[in-house]
Amino acid sequence: MPLESMPLASGYLKATALADDRIRAATEISIHNFRGGTTNATMANALFAGAPPDVLAFSVLGWNYHAFGALAATFKQLNPQGWVVFGGTHVAQQAARVFRMFPEVDVVVNGEGEITFRELLRARLDGADRRELHAVAGLSFQGPDGRPVVTQGRDRIEDLEVIPSPFLTGALDLTDDQGAFRYDVALMETNRGCPYKCAFCYWGGAIGQKVRAFSLDRLRRELEVFARLKVHTVVACDANFGLLPGDADFVDALIETRDRFGFPRALETSWAKNKSKTFYRIVKRMKDAGMRSSFTLALQTLSDNALESMNRRNMKVNEWEDLAAWLDNEGLDCYAELIWGAPGETVDSFMEGYDRLSRRVSRIAVYPILLLPNTDYMEKKDLFGIRAVRGDHDDFEYVLAHDTMTFAENQRMQRFLFWARVVAENAVLRHSWAALRRLAGLTQSHVLRDLESWIARVDDPAAVPLREHAATAAGGTGAFGAAISYLYTEPEAVRLLTRWWRESLRPQVPEEAAPVLDEVFRYDLLTMPVYRPQNGPAKDEELPVEVVRGQSYYVRRDVELAYDVPALIRTIRADGEPDLSPSPRTLDLYYRTGSESAVTSTNHEIVVHFMGTPRDEMPAAAPGPGGPS
CATH class of the missing domain: 3.40.50.280 (Cobalamin-binding domain)
Known part of the structure; x- marks a missing residue:
């Protein structure tokens, strides 16, 4: 990075x-x-x-x-x-x-x-x-x-204030030789602990923990340090952000800091899996203030059998679907998390859950299950018939099979996970999914499998790197990062995706919807982050830079669209009836500069902040030093 x-x-x-x-x-x-x-x-x-x-x-x-x-x-x-x-x-x-x-x-x-x-x-x-x-x-x-x-066990630290802040004390170097913030994002803890006992996770120590919080005064002072360094994104390293009433106070402090200094501009975190009134209050406050985030549905599975083995109970199905619909209607970015390979899960139950979830949330982060020390699954391998192998270059155990998943099924699903992570999780086609589902009746899993099979057979040099990366997927340690970087940074990858769309996918859509879907797909490619490596050729044409509210953006001016794609997508997300008649629109697209770290680190939560955006969809203005330019 x-x-x-x-x-x-x-x-x-x-x-x-x-x-x-x-x-x-x-x-x-x-x-x-x-x-x-x-x-x-x-x-x-x-x-x-x-x-x-x-x-x-x-x-x-x-x-x-x-x-x-x-x-x-x-x-x-x-x-x-x-x-x-x-x-x-x-x-x-x-x-x-x-x-x-x-x-x-x-x-x-x-x-x-x-x-x-x-x-x-x-x-x-x-x-x-x-x-x-x-x-x-x-x-x-x-x-x-x-x-x-x-030795004697040590109690968990009840009063977190006894731990000095590494930011306020200077224990952690925050700037580089030029005085700029040196890290990709600012990491903070607002609290510690997790009350849940999920079988796959160490966060609760597999026993559950009381949640303990840092003081709001300390967090305010830490936020001000980051604001003065013009840090764009703060990541709260909490297990269930939005669970505690104090989380809303932290968001208020974050927004107040942004209003005073112009930064930070975004908050990323692991949102509480059960959404309370506090969560809705936070989301509403952030939307009204123009504070960006990716809101998470950490469901992990929609299978009742797998949930039982996980020691986990999700929200009732109608509740998460209602929540996802509410976020969509509010125009807020949301992604979901699923784990493939949990005991009790089958191929059919997982794929049914994936497509059900993708009807509301297209960006689904799908991870193969790993066995971690000090977790229930590690302790109960025999109970679930788990067969696993330890990694070559790490010390995790990768699950190969268990009582409800054969070796062959797992290998086949690992290939699907590769494309799900590379293309869907990382928002390469972030708008096309909803349009394809609504206008062509194509599920997200169908489109991903279509891309997988086309890449496997097409005679095109640009497909070779993707085939090679995909070939590593069966072991669960596929070269996801290399494939994602390839799609985001290589012009030939954009040409390859366009060829796939034209040759394989477009013939499957109704003729009356094809022109609209073509334009949505083109808009996805147009709004990919602008990549400017320090060494080597740039992917994109030279674009002017404009400073907006203290943040630098590349600007692609006078982009002509045959349809008003942003309005069309908003209508589809809000369950409205889209108008398929031509509606030409010319707009300027703004791309936050500095995407190189996000693209090469392949962090899907961060990379979305570098996507091209029309000026009227940019985060709301903040008064003070970071106010309108």
């Missing part, structure tokens, strides 16, 4: 440790934030140039588990007396396996790490033996015989 991803967890650890006078006086704490794809050798050279540190601590998840184990081994060669600390949900309560695989690791933190890490550093300053850390609660360490010793 051209921009870094914010290391929020490391920022919390550093800020909490440096709040201790003794640690601050006696230590130097550095955060090393490496991009995806960085080699172990590159990381080792960056970490160990000069004198190696005394303590090397890693924030571990499945994708960096093996790399960090290799770095731990290198560190011990350079500093045998140094301490290696692993923390994070992937290794908590998993010390026996961690120590067996990576004997160089000395400590595994179980649970929230801020206070435990601070006490570990105090123990180090006191000269404690890393094999005798019984006095530090909340961790596992290797005893003198190499066996894991688990």
Whole structure:
């Protein structure tokens, strides 16, 4: 990614440790934030140039588990007396396996790490033996015989204010050498905890947790820091945003900050799966204020059998459909989440649910189920007949089959998931889905399968990269990102999609609807983000840049449409009767600059903020320094 991803967890650890006078006086704490794809050798050279540190601590998840184990081994060669600390949900309560695989690791933190890490550093300053850390609660360490010793459990932090803000204290570097905000988005926590016990998820620790919140005053001050740095998008890293009444207060503070400074302009988060009055109040407030977001229906499945295995109950079907219809009628962006491969799910139940959901929400994020440590599914593999394989380059277990899903069915569905994620989830055809369904009776799954089969057989050099990426899908670790980037950044990909539409899909639509659908499809391609890489040729023609309310936009002027596509789509989304008679419209399209990080990181929640938009559909103006240009 051209921009870094914010290391929020490391920022919390550093800020909490440096709040201790003794640690601050006696230590130097550095955060090393490496991009995806960085080699172990590159990381080792960056970490160990000069004198190696005394303590090397890693924030571990499945994708960096093996790399960090290799770095731990290198560190011990350079500093045998140094301490290696692993923390994070992937290794908590998993010390026996961690120590067996990576004997160089000395400590595994179980649970929230801020206070435990601070006490570990105090123990180090006191000269404690890393094999005798019984006095530090909340961790596992290797005893003198190499066996894991688990210390007394540490209660979750009730008063989150004891954790200093990494933004307000300066513990986390926020700007680059030019003084600009250095990360793709600003990450914040407004609360911690999750009351649910979903079998696939660690967020609730598979046991459920009380939700604890940071103070509104602190959050206001953090928002102001981001506003002054002109941060466009804030991501609230909460499990169920919109669940607590205080979430509405945070949104009020966000909008007030935007009104004062012109930024931030968008909020992304994991919205609460059960929508309360608080959620509706938040959505209405954000719409009225022109604050953008992608509202989530985190359903995961529409199968009653799969829901039972998940320890999960969704909203009643009529409730989520009513909610989706309400969001559509309000003209608000909404996407849904589904998991393929949960025990109890079948191919038929999943596809029925997918198309039912796509009638209301075209952008569906579909993920193959993974087995994570400390979750119910991992503990009950035998109960569900789960057969899985551990990843080559990560430490997740990929489900291959279970009692309601055969190997062959899973392989076939993985190919469907590839195209669903690449084209639908990432909004490549964000307007065409509703128009095709309404005017041609074509379901989203049918269109995706049509594209899949056409790409597989067409004799066109531009299809070769997509075929190669799709061939990796059967293992569940397909090259989704590479395929998405290809569609968004390569002119040949746009030509290929146009050829597919003309040769394969258009013959399937009624003749009277074909001209309208052609124009909707063209509008989708026209409104793809403008991609301007630092090195290499640009995908798009040179476009002028205009500053609107403090934000730079590329402008494609005098775009002539044979039909008023924006109005047509609004009518379809609101369940109105579309007028198919020609209605020419000329408009200017505005594309937020700086899409390169969003496109190459393939974050569908962020990339939609870079889509081309008519001036009258841009977010509402804010007064103050960020007011109208």
